[in-house]
Structure formats: structure tokens, C-alpha cells
Amino acid sequence: MTSWLGRTLEAEVGAVAHGGHCVSRVDGRVVFVRHALPGELVLAEVTEDKGGSYCRADAVRVLRAAPQRVTPPCPLAAPGKCGGCDWQHAAPEFQRELKARVVSEQLSRLAGIDRTVVVEELPGGMLGWRTRMRLVVGRDGRAGMRAHRSHDVVPLPDSPPGGAGPCPIARAGMLDSVVSRRWQPGAELEVTADADGNTHVRELSTVRGKRRARHIRGGVCVEHAAGRTWKLDAHGFWQVHPAAAEALASVAGQWADAPRGGRAWDLYAGAGLFAAVLAGQVGPDGEVWAVESGRRASADGAANLPDLPQVRWHSGRVEQVVRQLPEPAVAVLDPPRAGAGRAVVESIADAGPARVVYVACDPAALARDVATFAGRGYELSGLRAFDAFPMTHHVECVALLARS
Structure with missing residues (x-):
């Protein structure tokens, strides 16, 4: 079978599927389409094709939009860019409906x-809620997010337009000091904003073949739930x-x-x-x-x-x-x-x-x-x-x- 990788398809978008995409069928093959909504007609560029019964694609142009489509609040929530968000192009109530269907x-x-x-x-709304994030550092030393199903690093902006912060879903202010400096290329950064307003940063890097964790700031965070105050590892498990x-x-x-x-x-x-x-x-x-x-x-x-x-x-x-x-x-x-x-x-x-x-x-x-x-x-x-x-x-x- 000839690979469809890079091919642009006209796709009638069907039902939502588990994983942040919708299902379409083109010439007898299943196409999992991101950045689309059920009922839309889109042009979709194939981003992954392993030669089986299905491939993956991004909707790069909407020919017929669903009524629930909105403008994403983040410019990085787009084909080929940040893979962190799946449904910024859907109205909030419709996002919850899609999840319920799944x-x-x-x-x-x-x-x-x-x-x-x-x-x-x-x-709390749709933005500014995320209190725990893991970033990656690109070759230029800038912190960013992975592209969808890729090791490519999409750098976060130092001063994005509109004053929304480097990432609109992150707790306000938690990433400002992280994106404003340069880090060791290839490192991972764990960032936590706790309930008392403190930000904790840990750098995970490989030095001379050994994995190293280094606290840049903080280490023990404070949370409040179930009538108690919790003090715990800032980068351990807690709801985001x-x-x-x-x-x-x-x-x-x-x-x-x-x-x-x-x-x-x-x-x-x-x-x-x-x-x-x-x-x-x-x-x-x-x-x-x-x-x-x-x-x-x-x-x-x-x-x-x-x-x-x-x-x-x-x-x-x-x-x-x-x-x-x-x-x-x-x-x-x-x-x-x-x-x-x-x-x-x-x-x-x-x-x-x-x-x-x-x-x-x-x-x-x-x-x-x-x-x-x-x-x-x-x-x-x-x-x-x-x-x-x-x-x-x-x-x-x-x-x-x-x-x-």
C-alpha cells in the first residue's frame, strides 16, 4: 500500500473517539482526525501512516464548520504545534459533551x-487551572511542549499577546520565570504551583550518562483538601x-x-x-x-x-x-x-x-x-x-x- 503520509484529504468528520480526535473514512480507510469536530467537512493532512487500516491526520482547513467551533485561546493549539490540548477549538459545554460520549x-x-x-x-473555568506541568527543553535552551505524537519541542513564548501567560491553561504566573531563562538542552522541567501560591521547579537532566534531578526552587508543596492541609513532594502525585x-x-x-x-x-x-x-x-x-x-x-x-x-x-x-x-x-x-x-x-x-x-x-x-x-x-x-x-x-x- 502506498503511504498517505503528507497527503491532503477531503474528509467528512464522524464520531468522536477516545484520544482527542474524530473518526473519518476515506477510500475505505479509517482516518483519525485532530483539530476537527463531528459533522465538519475538512481538509486533513496525513501526519502518520504505518500502512495498516488506519492513519492519522490534522485538519488544516475547515470547509464546513460545526456550530460548536470556536477560536482557540492559544495560538499553539494548532496542527503541528503543541500537543498538550485537544479541544480548544470546541465550545466548553461541547467539550464536556464529547468527553461524555467517549x-x-x-x-x-x-x-x-x-x-x-x-x-x-x-x-474555575477553562483557563488557568493547571497546577502541575512537565516541560521539555529544546536545542536552543528554551522551555516548551512536545508536538503531538512527536519529540519535536514547541517553545513557549516569553511574552505572549493578550497577557494570557506562556500557556493559557496553566495557573497564572507559574511559568513566567521558567520560560524567561535558558536551560540545558534536552532537560525536562517539572513545575508545580501549590495551593499557597508557591511555584516549585525541578530540572531533570542527563549528565555524563547519569540521570540527575535538581530542585531549582521549592520541593515541598502545600495543598488543601478533605478538611486537611497536606505537605508533600511538590512533584509527586496530586490532582492537577x-x-x-x-x-x-x-x-x-x-x-x-x-x-x-x-x-x-x-x-x-x-x-x-x-x-x-x-x-x-x-x-x-x-x-x-x-x-x-x-x-x-x-x-x-x-x-x-x-x-x-x-x-x-x-x-x-x-x-x-x-x-x-x-x-x-x-x-x-x-x-x-x-x-x-x-x-x-x-x-x-x-x-x-x-x-x-x-x-x-x-x-x-x-x-x-x-x-x-x-x-x-x-x-x-x-x-x-x-x-x-x-x-x-x-x-x-x-x-x-x-x-x-
């Missing part, structure tokens, strides 16, 4: 569950949207409803956000078994919850630890993007909790694990989805699985 489609296709989904807006941790903790607590004096699990516990909520429910006579593979995160959790001795920390991989834990009344898990996987899900089901609260940042992984739970006697009895990553294709879900 969650519904994944549940239907992978778990056989037909469910109407509503993606809920979080406070400032309202997400509180929203997720609230829903997880409501649905877990751990019994007083009972036992609960918090798997992939991070710094212990959900463990703190569960500890308040089981009380001093109960137990919360918190499992986290990251030693720094579990150390942060223990340091942040000294007043909750009912939380028992285990540092190790969940799939290795979970079979050793005593049976819980309820379980909460917040796995990485790839999901928990069959082995962990089956271990949870074998332990027999009455309810499982599953926090997920990937709808496909969630759907696969929900299907495994269903095969072990748990039904999806609740689902909420939050727009915790505006302008991107990512969506945060909380699922309640009840033993049938």
Missing part, C-alpha cells in the same frame, strides 16, 4: 453497559486541577460509606487523600489499609496523617500486597492511567467488599476493569464524571461497584 462509548464497547453520562464542570481533589474525595467518601469500627482499603493511596476520608468514617476503632508503591508518597502520607493511627501504610505494588490484606467492608482504588488490571480486580472481588469505589483517569481502562468486576458479581451502580482537564481529552470518573 465514556459512554467505552462502557458500551468494552463492558457491555449502556449508560448516559454527564461530565460535570469543576469551578485545584478543585479536583476535593470533588473526588467528597464523592469517594459518600459512596464508600465505610462502617464505624470497620475495615477499608485504599489502594494506590498516593499521599492518603482517600485514606483520610475513610479513617474519619471507620473511626479510631476501625482500620484503613493504605497501599502505595511510591516510597516518597507513602512517607508523605504517614507524615500527613499522624493523628489517624487507624491508617496502616504498606509500601509495595498493589498486585503483590492486596492478597495479603485482611478482608475489607469497602475498597477504594485510584490506579494509574493503565487501570488496575485483571489480577488486582479479581483479588479485590475475592476479598468480597460490599462496595468498591473506583477513581479513574482513563475511560477505556475503567471500562475494562468494570467488565472484570461484572464477571465477579459486581454491578456498576453509580458513575460520575468530572472535567478535571479542560481543553484536553482527559476526563476523571468515579464509579461505584456494588456486590450483586
Whole structure:
């Protein structure tokens, strides 16, 4: 088959697909088109073609626009430029509708569950929400973002027009000092803006073949959620949207409803956000078994919850630890993007909790694990989805699985 790479196609854009693109079909092949919306007619330039049944393309010209199309607030949200945002060209309410369609489609296709989904807006609007970012440094020493599915570095502007900051979705001011200086070419920069308004920067670079992490500024950040103040590794795991941790903790607590004096699990516990909520429910006579593979995160959790001795920390991989834990009344898990996987899900089901609260940042992984739970006697009895990553294709879900 002759490669279509670089070819410009006229494409009728179809349904949204998981990953920040829409599906089109041209001459019998599937074309995944970015920078387009369902129902549009576009000219799309093929950016990737490995010779199979599909290829990837960017909409470089819109011949017939959808009514939900808007002008992106960032000039870098365009074909061939920054790959960080997927939906800046869609109206905010339509972005959430697209994400809802994706969650519904994944549940239907992978778990056989037909469910109407509503993606809920979080406070703060579409811009200025992101508090954690990873940048890369180009050959010229300037900090930037990767282009979509590429190692190319798109530099961020020092003084962009309109005063929106180098990146419109980033917390105001957090990147100003980063883009104004020059860095070691090839380095990565982790930037965190915490709840107290402090910015933390860490440079990751390779020196003489060895990986080196160097704190430029800060290192321990402050966050507020679930009625507590948290001090933790500034570049460890925490929700990137400032309202997400509180929203997720609230829903997880409501649905877990751990019994007083009972036992609960918090798997992939991070710094212990959900463990703190569960500890308040089981009380001093109960137990919360918190499992986290990251030693720094579990150390942060223990340091942040000294007043909750009912939380028992285990540092190790969940799939290795979970079979050793005593049976819980309820379980909460917040796995990485790839999901928990069959082995962990089956271990949870074998332990027999009455309810499982599953926090997920990937709808496909969630759907696969929900299907495994269903095969072990748990039904999806609740689902909420939050727009915790505006302008991107990512969506945060909380699922309640009840033993049938």
C-alpha cells in the first residue's frame, strides 16, 4: 500500500473517539482526525501512516464548520504545534459533551453497559487551572511542549499577546520565570504551583550518562483538601486541577460509606487523600489499609496523617500486597492511567467488599476493569464524571461497584 503520509484529504468528520480526535473514512480507510469536530467537512493532512487500516491526520482547513467551533485561546493549539490540548477549538459545554460520549462509548464497547453520562464542570473555568506541568527543553535552551505524537519541542513564548501567560491553561504566573531563562538542552522541567501560591521547579537532566534531578526552587508543596492541609513532594502525585481533589474525595467518601469500627482499603493511596476520608468514617476503632508503591508518597502520607493511627501504610505494588490484606467492608482504588488490571480486580472481588469505589483517569481502562468486576458479581451502580482537564481529552470518573 502506498503511504498517505503528507497527503491532503477531503474528509467528512464522524464520531468522536477516545484520544482527542474524530473518526473519518476515506477510500475505505479509517482516518483519525485532530483539530476537527463531528459533522465538519475538512481538509486533513496525513501526519502518520504505518500502512495498516488506519492513519492519522490534522485538519488544516475547515470547509464546513460545526456550530460548536470556536477560536482557540492559544495560538499553539494548532496542527503541528503543541500537543498538550485537544479541544480548544470546541465550545466548553461541547467539550464536556464529547468527553461524555467517549465514556459512554467505552462502557458500551468494552463492558457491555449502556449508560448516559454527564461530565460535570469543576469551578474555575477553562483557563488557568493547571497546577502541575512537565516541560521539555529544546536545542536552543528554551522551555516548551512536545508536538503531538512527536519529540519535536514547541517553545513557549516569553511574552505572549493578550497577557494570557506562556500557556493559557496553566495557573497564572507559574511559568513566567521558567520560560524567561535558558536551560540545558534536552532537560525536562517539572513545575508545580501549590495551593499557597508557591511555584516549585525541578530540572531533570542527563549528565555524563547519569540521570540527575535538581530542585531549582521549592520541593515541598502545600495543598488543601478533605478538611486537611497536606505537605508533600511538590512533584509527586496530586490532582492537577485545584478543585479536583476535593470533588473526588467528597464523592469517594459518600459512596464508600465505610462502617464505624470497620475495615477499608485504599489502594494506590498516593499521599492518603482517600485514606483520610475513610479513617474519619471507620473511626479510631476501625482500620484503613493504605497501599502505595511510591516510597516518597507513602512517607508523605504517614507524615500527613499522624493523628489517624487507624491508617496502616504498606509500601509495595498493589498486585503483590492486596492478597495479603485482611478482608475489607469497602475498597477504594485510584490506579494509574493503565487501570488496575485483571489480577488486582479479581483479588479485590475475592476479598468480597460490599462496595468498591473506583477513581479513574482513563475511560477505556475503567471500562475494562468494570467488565472484570461484572464477571465477579459486581454491578456498576453509580458513575460520575468530572472535567478535571479542560481543553484536553482527559476526563476523571468515579464509579461505584456494588456486590450483586
